Amino acid sequence: MELKTLIGRAKRGLREELRLYLVAITSLSVAFLCVAGALLALTNLSALAERWGQSARMTVYLRDGAQAADVAQLRVVLESLPEVREVEELSSEDARALFLQHAEVSADLAALPPEVFPPSLELSLASGIAPARVDAMAARVAQLRAVEDVETYRGWFDRLDSLLSAGRGLAGVLALLVGLCVLAVIGNTIRLAVARRRDEIEVLKLCGATDAFVRGPFVVEGTFQGFAAAVLAVLVLLVGFMTLRSELDASLAALTGIRAAFLQPWMLIALVLGGALIGAAGSALSLRRYLTV
Amino acid sequence: MARDGKVVRPFAFFRAGAQSDSRANRPILAFEDVYKYFRKDQPTLRGVNLVIERGEFCFVTGPSGAGKSTLLQLVYRKHTVDAGRILFAGRDVARLTSGSIPFLRRNLGIVFQDFKVVKHWTVFENVAVALEILDMPPRLVRARVAEALERVGLAGRGDDRTESLSGGEQQRVAIARAIVTEPALILADEPTGNLDPHLAIDILTLFEEIHATGTTVLFATHDHSLIGQRDHRIIALDDGRVLEARTGLRSWPGAADTRPADVRPSVADARPHEGSGLRVVAGSSRSGSSRTG
Numbered sequence: 001m002e003l004k005t006l007i008g009r010a011k012r013g014l015r016e017e018l019r020l021y022l023v024a025i026t027s028l029s030v031a032f033l034c035v036a037g038a039l040l041a042l043t044n045l046s047a048l049a050e051r052w053g054q055s056a057r058m059t060v061y062l063r064d065g066a067q068a069a070d071v072a073q074l075r076v077v078l079e080s081l082p083e084v085r086e087v088e089e090l091s092s093e094d095a096r097a098l099f100l101q102h103a104e105v106s107a108d109l110a111a112l113p114p115e116v117f118p119p120s121l122e123l124s125l126a127s128g129i130a131p132a133r134v135d136a137m138a139a140r141v142a143q144l145r146a147v148e149d150v151e152t153y154r155g156w157f158d159r160l161d162s163l164l165s166a167g168r169g170l171a172g173v174l175a176l177l178v179g180l181c182v183l184a185v186i187g188n189t190i191r192l193a194v195a196r197r198r199d200e201i202e203v204l205k206l207c208g209a210t211d212a213f214v215r216g217p218f219v220v221e222g223t224f225q226g227f228a229a230a231v232l233a234v235l236v237l238l239v240g241f242m243t244l245r246s247e248l249d250a251s252l253a254a255l256t257g258i259r260a261a262f263l264q265p266w267m268l269i270a271l272v273l274g275g276a277l278i279g280a281a282g283s284a285l286s287l288r289r290y291l292t293v
Numbered sequence: 294m295a296r297d298g299k300v301v302r303p304f305a306f307f308r309a310g311a312q313s314d315s316r317a318n319r320p321i322l323a324f325e326d327v328y329k330y331f332r333k334d335q336p337t338l339r340g341v342n343l344v345i346e347r348g349e350f351c352f353v354t355g356p357s358g359a360g361k362s363t364l365l366q367l368v369y370r371k372h373t374v375d376a377g378r379i380l381f382a383g384r385d386v387a388r389l390t391s392g393s394i395p396f397l398r399r400n401l402g403i404v405f406q407d408f409k410v411v412k413h414w415t416v417f418e419n420v421a422v423a424l425e426i427l428d429m430p431p432r433l434v435r436a437r438v439a440e441a442l443e444r445v446g447l448a449g450r451g452d453d454r455t456e457s458l459s460g461g462e463q464q465r466v467a468i469a470r471a472i473v474t475e476p477a478l479i480l481a482d483e484p485t486g487n488l489d490p491h492l493a494i495d496i497l498t499l500f501e502e503i504h505a506t507g508t509t510v511l512f513a514t515h516d517h518s519l520i521g522q523r524d525h526r527i528i529a530l531d532d533g534r535v536l537e538a539r540t541g542l543r544s545w546p547g548a549a550d551t552r553p554a555d556v557r558p559s560v561a562d563a564r565p566h567e568g569s570g571l572r573v574v575a576g577s578s579r580s581g582s583s584r585t586g
Contacts, residue, residue: 005425016413200411206369207423207470208399210392 010220017193021225024189028229029236031178031185032275036237038171039271040263045167048258049160058123058134059151060141066119070146075121077144083137086124092117118148131157179278182229186222186282194218194290201290211291218283226279230272238262319383320344321478321509322368327377329363329533337363339533341377345478345511350504352520353513355530361513364530365480368511369401370394382477399427402471402479402508406486408463410455410470416442417451420469427474441473445499461492465499472503479503481512485519493519 014021060078062071071089078087090098095117100110125134131154138150194201204214241248241262248260263271322345329338338360345351353361366372367379367386374387381397389397410419420441424434442448445465450458455466464484471479481500485493497512497519504510514520520527529537 002428004431005428009425199409200414203409203411203419203470204422204426205395206398206403206409207426207474208395208397208401209426210395213395213426 009217029232032233056125060121066146187286190283222279222283226275230275359530402476406483412456441469
C-alpha cells in the first residue's frame, strides 16, 4: 500500500472517530503522566545520589582536650592514606560558625556555646571508593588516640540507595501497568472504531484487500493516539514543573543542595516513542479477530 | 495490471480478452461434486456439478435456502467446500491459502442485495477503494472511477455522499465498484432484491451491458419475473441440488404462461420428470453437458 494512501485513510479514520479518539487520548495521557511523574522524581533522586556520592565525606571527631601535636600527627597520617583526597581541620568555633551559616536557626540555637560543637577533621574522600573500604578505614582511624568518633554518613547513603532502588522498582511497576493500561485503552478504542467501521472492513476484504491493507490505517491511528497521549502528558508535566519550579528549587536546594531538573531529552524521546509503539501494538493486536470476512 | 514491473493482480490473465495463456480456454468456473454442510445432517449443497464458460451470463435461481448465496460464497471463499472442488480458471479455490484469498477476490466483482457500500463515504471513495487496494496511481484511479461511474449512469456524481443516494443508485455504486477493476467474473447475489421491479430491470440491463463487454456474470435471484424477461442460461437450485441448467425460461415447460410471475409455477418448484427437459444434475453428472443452448 502506498504511504500516501495509508496516511490518507488513517486521516479519514481519525476525522470520522475524532470524538472517540480525543477521549482515549485524554485517558491515556493521564496514564503517561503517572509514568512521566515517576521518572521525574527518579531523575531528581538520582541527581541527589550522584551529588552526594561524588562528595563522599568522612568526619573525624576529636577528643576534648586533644593535644595539638596529636592532632597534627593524626592529620599527617590521614593525608598519607590513598583514600583521602583532602583534610580540613575544623575547630569548635569554626564548626559553630559553619552551622550558623548553613542552617536557618532561631536565636536560641545561635546562643549555643562553641563547646557544643566538637572539633573535627573533615575528610574529602577520593571518588569511587567502595563502601566496605571506607568502613575499614573508619574502623582503623577510630583506634587512634586523638579520635573520639568517626562519621562516614553511610547510613544516609544506604537510606538514599534504598529509596532510589524502591523508586526504580515503583517506576518499573508503574511503567508496566501503564503499558498494559495503554494497550487495553488503545485496543478497546480501536475495537470500538472497528465495530463502527465494520462495513468498511467488510467492503475492503470483499474487494481483495489484504489483512495488512485493512490493518494499516488502524495501526497508524493507534500509533497516533499513543504518540499524542505521551506528548500531551509531557507537556502537562512541563507546564506543572515550570509553574512549581521556583518553589521546588527553594526547598530542594536548602534540603539537599541540588536544583530541580526536568526529564532528560532521551527520556522524553523514549516516552513519546514508547507511547507510539504501544499504541501501534495495541491496535494491531486488537484487530486480529476482526479481519475474517 | 502491472505497475513498476510488479504484477499486483496475480490472476490478471483471467481478464476478458486476455487469451494468450492456455488456461484461457478452460471454463472460468467449474463446480465438481461440491458439498457444503452448515449442519452435520443437512447439507446446504449436495453434489453440485456445474460448468460456467467464459463470457456466459447465468441466472442462479431457487427458493430461499436453496443454496444460491452459499454457491456464490464458496467461489469468493467466504466459506470453504466440505467436499468436491471449485475451479476458478483451473485453480481450486478451496486450496488457496488465506493469504491468497485477497488475490482471488481481486479477480471477482461481487455485488450484494444490501449493496455493501460505505454510506458515509462519497461515491468516488466507494468505487476508488477497489483500485486503491491494487496500489494504482491516483491519476489512473480518478480516470478509471470516472469511466466506471459513467458506465453505471452516475457520471458526475462522484462527490455525492453515498447515503444521500436512492437504493437503485447505491446499487449502481456497488456495481461500479465491482466492474472498475475489470474482473473476469461478476458474482451478483440477489442484487435486485431490495429494489422495485422497474429498478430491478434497470440493474439487470446494466449487468447485461457489462456482460456484453465480455465479462462473465453469475446472477443469483429468486425473482422469476426478472428471469422470464431474458433468455440467459438458468441454474436452478433446490434443496442444495442443481435441478436444471438450460437456457431461458421460454423453453421451459409453461413458458408460454402469461400469468403474473407470483402465480406461475416457479422453476424451483419444478420436479424432474420424463420428457420435460428437466433433470437433476447432481452427483457425478456435469451440468455443462446438459445445457441446451
